[in-house]
Amino acid sequence: MQKVPTGSGKIVYFVRHGQSIDNVSPVFxxxxxxxxxxxxxxxxSIATRLQHLQFDALMASPxxxxxxxxxxIAQTTGKEIVFSDLLTERIKPSSIDGxxxxxxxxxxxxxxxxxxxxxxxxxxxxGETFNDIVKxxxxxxxxxxxxxxxxxxxxxxxxxxxxxxxxxxxxxALTGPLLKRFQELASIENTAITAFEYREAYNEQAQxxxxxxxxxxxxxxx
Amino acid sequence: xDWHERTVDTYDRSAQQLAEYFKGIGSRTDDIERGLELxxxxxxxxxxxxxxxxxxxxxxxxxxxxxxYEGFDPSEKLLDLARExxxxxSFVKADALSYEYPQNIDVAxxxxxxxxxxxxxxxxxxxxxxxxLRFGGxxxxxxxxxxxxxxxxxxxxxxxRKFYYxxxxxxxxxxGTSFESVFEDHQQRGATGWLTxxxxxxxx
Numbered sequence: 001m002q003k004v005p006t007g008s009g010k011i012v013y014f015v016r017h018g019q020s021i022d023n024v025s026p027v028f029x030x031x032x033x034x035x036x037x038x039x040x041x042x043x044x045s046i047a048t049r050l051q052h053l054q055f056d057a058l059m060a061s062p063x064x065x066x067x068x069x070x071x072x073i074a075q076t077t078g079k080e081i082v083f084s085d086l087l088t089e090r091i092k093p094s095s096i097d098g099x100x101x102x103x104x105x106x107x108x109x110x111x112x113x114x115x116x117x118x119x120x121x122x123x124x125x126x127g128e129t130f131n132d133i134v135k136x137x138x139x140x141x142x143x144x145x146x147x148x149x150x151x152x153x154x155x156x157x158x159x160x161x162x163x164x165x166x167x168x169x170x171x172x173a174l175t176g177p178l179l180k181r182f183q184e185l186a187s188i189e190n191t192a193i194t195a196f197e198y199r200e201a202y203n204e205q206a207q208x209x210x211x212x213x214x215x216x217x218x219x220x221x222x
Numbered sequence: 223x224d225w226h227e228r229t230v231d232t233y234d235r236s237a238q239q240l241a242e243y244f245k246g247i248g249s250r251t252d253d254i255e256r257g258l259e260l261x262x263x264x265x266x267x268x269x270x271x272x273x274x275x276x277x278x279x280x281x282x283x284x285x286x287x288x289x290x291y292e293g294f295d296p297s298e299k300l301l302d303l304a305r306e307x308x309x310x311x312s313f314v315k316a317d318a319l320s321y322e323y324p325q326n327i328d329v330a331x332x333x334x335x336x337x338x339x340x341x342x343x344x345x346x347x348x349x350x351x352x353x354x355l356r357f358g359g360x361x362x363x364x365x366x367x368x369x370x371x372x373x374x375x376x377x378x379x380x381x382x383r384k385f386y387y388x389x390x391x392x393x394x395x396x397x398g399t400s401f402e403s404v405f406e407d408h409q410q411r412g413a414t415g416w417l418t419x420x421x422x423x424x425x426x
Binding site: 032081083094142143 | 410
């Protein structure tokens with residue numbers, strides 16, 4: 001994979017973290033779940049691949065599965081990791097973290113929260129709402145746009161990355177129900193690269209554009 | 223700019239937004255009352271300092287309860303907010319190493335402030351606190367917690383800051399034999415562990 005095609009813009013390579021233990025357990029994933037063994041291999045694989053990519057800076061969500069993935073990338077590329085809470089996964093109500101899908105009380109809370117992340121009224125415990133997560137997607141896109149670096153690798157999470165994708169593609173037209181469609185219909189593999197460029201085109205104002213989606217060619221190396 | 227200056231710069235630039243964020247987390251009233259109680263002193267006569275008082279969120283609560291209060295912080299902009307919020311409070315621009323620690327202090331509070339200080343400097347801070355506190359006096363602090371000591375640069379909508387992660391055995395070894403642990407609490411916020419610790423100055 002080569003650097004920015006136009007030479008004039010900024011490019012951000014988002015990487016979803018490697019597979020976590022909770023990714024493959026019948027539980028509501030906890031912020032603290034670490035990489036599984038397969039996830040560690042995926043992290044090595046993306047880290048090897050990114051050795052051949054020219055980029056200026058490495059950022060990551062501080063949650064363990066993303067942190068471990070970023071640490072693997074830091075090892076092969078020599079980049080220092082800058083962490084940001086703006087890159088965490090969607091925040092579910094903490095009371096259900098790590099609970100079984102079969103726990104009916106947890107499921108009830110999850111379903112109530114899920115309505116709010118897709119635009120429903122109210123807030124469930126400390127869970128993020130649709131407005132919260134869209135605001136956070138805007139905040140990280142602004143931060144990256146204003147960064148002094150021209151090319152960045154950013155390790156984050158699946159749901160949040162699809163939220164960024166939906167926001168970039170739909171802009172102000174993004175609604176809760178449309179976010180739900182993106183979450184259900186856009187697959188992003190563990191450690192896949194989804195890249196956005198920020199540049200001007202055809203006399204338009206500079207804006208974010210989707211450049212690469214769910215690239216997991218490095219899986220072929222395994 | 224080194225990391226200390228960059229961190230202070232972030233607090234200066236985003237003082238107002240960070241003050242809003244701290245307000246959302248809420249005052250540490252229970253901890254303040256516990257700290258004063260552990261010092262075993264009548265609050266009316268208590269001499270209290272606050273390390274990294276920020277925008278004065280907790281200064282308000284401490285000053286209401288304690289006879290004498292002084293807060294310090296290296297961020298001038300946060301101090302401006304603190305002075306506005308608590309006109310009766312005394313506030314000084316200093317960091318944990320440059321502050322002139324007064325004598326006979328009953329309690330030193332440090333809520334989420336020494337997490338910007340590395341282990342080497344934290345050791346120097348405890349030396350100063352050891353001279354500043356009266357016997358039986360309390361250092362009451364909260365820090366980000368991890369199993370191993372780690373440093374991390376964080377960048378968000380407020381700017382760039384450097385944080386250090388501590389744990390109980392490490393803080394105890396840094397504090398040394400003239401401090402004894404009298405309270406500890408562990409909380410989880412998102413993926414971040416938070417450690418609250420009260421250490422009493424003893425005859426060693």
